[in-house]
Amino acid sequence: MQLDWSAADRSAHAAARSFGATLAPDIEARDRTGTFDHSAWAALAERGFLGSFAPENLGGGGHDFLRTVYLHEGLARGLDDAGLLLAAHAHLFGCLPILLGATPAQQERWVPGLAAGTHTYALAITEAATGSDAFAMTTRAERQGDRYVLHGEKVWVSNGPVADRILVFARTAEGAPMSSLSCFLVHGDQDGVTRHPDVPRLGMRTCAVGPVSFDGVEVPLDHCVGREGAGAQLFLSAMEHERIGIMTAALGSMDRLLHRCLRHARAPREPRAPLRSHQAVTHRLAALRMELETSRLVLYQAAWRISTGRRAPTEAAISKLQVSEAHLRAALIAIRTFGGAGLVEGTGIERAYRDATCGLMYSGTSDIQRNTIAGMMGI
Amino acid sequence: MANTLASVVTEFLIEDILYGEAEIDPDEDLYEAGVLDSMSFLRLIEFLDHRFGVVTDMEDMDMARFNTVNRVVAHLRAMNATV
Ligand SMILES: Cc1cc2nc3c(=O)[nH]c(=O)nc-3n(C[C@H](O)[C@H](O)[C@H](O)COP(=O)(O)OP(=O)(O)OC[C@H]3O[C@@H](n4cnc5c(N)ncnc54)[C@H](O)[C@@H]3O)c2cc1C
Numbered sequence: 001m002q003l004d005w006s007a008a009d010r011s012a013h014a015a016a017r018s019f020g021a022t023l024a025p026d027i028e029a030r031d032r033t034g035t036f037d038h039s040a041w042a043a044l045a046e047r048g049f050l051g052s053f054a055p056e057n058l059g060g061g062g063h064d065f066l067r068t069v070y071l072h073e074g075l076a077r078g079l080d081d082a083g084l085l086l087a088a089h090a091h092l093f094g095c096l097p098i099l100l101g102a103t104p105a106q107q108e109r110w111v112p113g114l115a116a117g118t119h120t121y122a123l124a125i126t127e128a129a130t131g132s133d134a135f136a137m138t139t140r141a142e143r144q145g146d147r148y149v150l151h152g153e154k155v156w157v158s159n160g161p162v163a164d165r166i167l168v169f170a171r172t173a174e175g176a177p178m179s180s181l182s183c184f185l186v187h188g189d190q191d192g193v194t195r196h197p198d199v200p201r202l203g204m205r206t207c208a209v210g211p212v213s214f215d216g217v218e219v220p221l222d223h224c225v226g227r228e229g230a231g232a233q234l235f236l237s238a239m240e241h242e243r244i245g246i247m248t249a250a251l252g253s254m255d256r257l258l259h260r261c262l263r264h265a266r267a268p269r270e271p272r273a274p275l276r277s278h279q280a281v282t283h284r285l286a287a288l289r290m291e292l293e294t295s296r297l298v299l300y301q302a303a304w305r306i307s308t309g310r311r312a313p314t315e316a317a318i319s320k321l322q323v324s325e326a327h328l329r330a331a332l333i334a335i336r337t338f339g340g341a342g343l344v345e346g347t348g349i350e351r352a353y354r355d356a357t358c359g360l361m362y363s364g365t366s367d368i369q370r371n372t373i374a375g376m377m378g379i
Numbered sequence: 380m381a382n383t384l385a386s387v388v389t390e391f392l393i394e395d396i397l398y399g400e401a402e403i404d405p406d407e408d409l410y411e412a413g414v415l416d417s418m419s420f421l422r423l424i425e426f427l428d429h430r431f432g433v434v435t436d437m438e439d440m441d442m443a444r445f446n447t448v449n450r451v452v453a454h455l456r457a458m459n460a461t462v
Contacts, residue, residue, distance in 0.1 A: 004432075005432065006432070007431070007432060007460070010429075010432060014382075014387070259395070262398055263398040
């Protein structure tokens with residue numbers, strides 16, 4: 001792996017960070033009410049973060065995957081709104097099936113709206129009954145003449161309550177997953193689509209996440225993304241990208257937590273000595289730094305493989321597992337460092353802990369990543 | 380206000396070395412002011428690499444060359460660094 005950023009890359013990373021830092025001044029209030037920030041979304045779109053690696057000729061940023069990860073880490077370092085980042089990443093990384101599998105004609109129709117953020121995208125895979133066992137999904141799309149008819153319900157759809165473009169994975173045949181699943185683009189306002197309200201939850205509250213049901217939704221044949229029956233392959237490829245891209249948010253958050261802890265540990269605390277006079281504290285912060293740097297290494301190695309055209313199923317699973325778990329450990333270190341103050345609402349520290357917990361679930365839980373890593377070793 | 384080499388270096392010194400509100404004069408001696416010591420000097424060198432891609436040869440390095448923001452900026456310019 002070679003990571004040698006150009007001067008332009010470094011400037012863009014720094015600019016992304018500065019820009020991100022301007023976006024969420026009212027995060028504590030919005031976290032309490034679970035409010036999505038539409039104006040920040042528009043600002044992200046305006047600055048190109050909703051289409052970073054979509055092709056330039058279709059309105060995207062045209063960045064390769066590695067540079068995209070670098071830019072989004074910069075953004076996340078500045079932007080202290082995990083829900084907004086989840087929304088942006090569900091939109092951009094979640095909708096990789098379009099960038100990876102759609103025909104040139106479909107891409108011409110769909111990518112400009114995705115990249116410009118004029119449409120909000122969501123990716124609907126998980127179902128209540130099958131959860132982690134995604135390939136056992138029961139949502140089905142039946143071919144009827146010149147259309148498919150979609151029946152089923154998805155849960156935990158990030159952006160689902162507000163999305164006007166939803167990528168839905170469904171069963172188009174019985175039998176082995178590798179030949180029986182397909183991916184469809186559905187409009188949020190179509191007859192038969194019900195976008196249920198946001199589900200109140202522990203963390204990442206500023207992203208709208210909820211069930212979406214499909215009751216006899218008619219989908220034109222040319223809204224099938226990729227080949228009919230090749231959905232599982234598309235899913236696997238998209239997941240490799242998503243698991244890496246989405247975790248940039250955790251890297252940014254860890255870096256921010258570290259900085260806050262260092263600042264706190266150095267601050268005067270009359271009549272007591274500064275926290276940094278206690279080795280127990282400084283060693284914990286050394287551990288936090290190691291969590292961050294090891295996370296960075298595995299994530300960038302995986303991103304580098306993808307951007308050089310290699311597959312990275314093991315590396316993506318290791319990245320997701322390492323970075324999400326490290327984020328939670330880092331947030332707990334931050335709470336220990338701040339003591340009781342770290343538990344108080346409004347400080348941002350307890351919020352980071354709640355947000356980090358959510359990171360253990362999406363794009364496959366930690367157990368599922370371990371299954372992939374083990375499976376890739378043939379056991 | 381647009382970033383300059385000086386503003387980026389100063390922001391790093393204030394945010395990441397001093398961790399807080401402080402002012403640094405571009406010609407002030409950073410060692411005398413207690414901003415730089417042997418450890419934070421290494422952190423500055425590391426920052427110049429990460430942020431600007433400028434790799435500083437420490438072996439024949441004159442510490443005096445790095446004792447003010449303006450001198451750091453002059454070094455960056457000599458290495459063709461851009462914001
Ligand atoms: C904030 C958030 C956003 C999300 N966004 C999306 C989205 O945009 N689109 C989408 O489709 N989904 C999304 N998800 C859903 C997420 O992918 C699922 O929550 C996840 O796949 C786990 O499914 P489950 O919640 O049904 O848990 P379950 O599958 O019921 O798992 C329960 C527990 O059992 C373990 N377990 C289950 N099966 C296995 C197994 N085979 N091997 C080992 N352990 C197992 C799990 O690891 C977990 O600990 C989101 C979830 C969250 C929390």
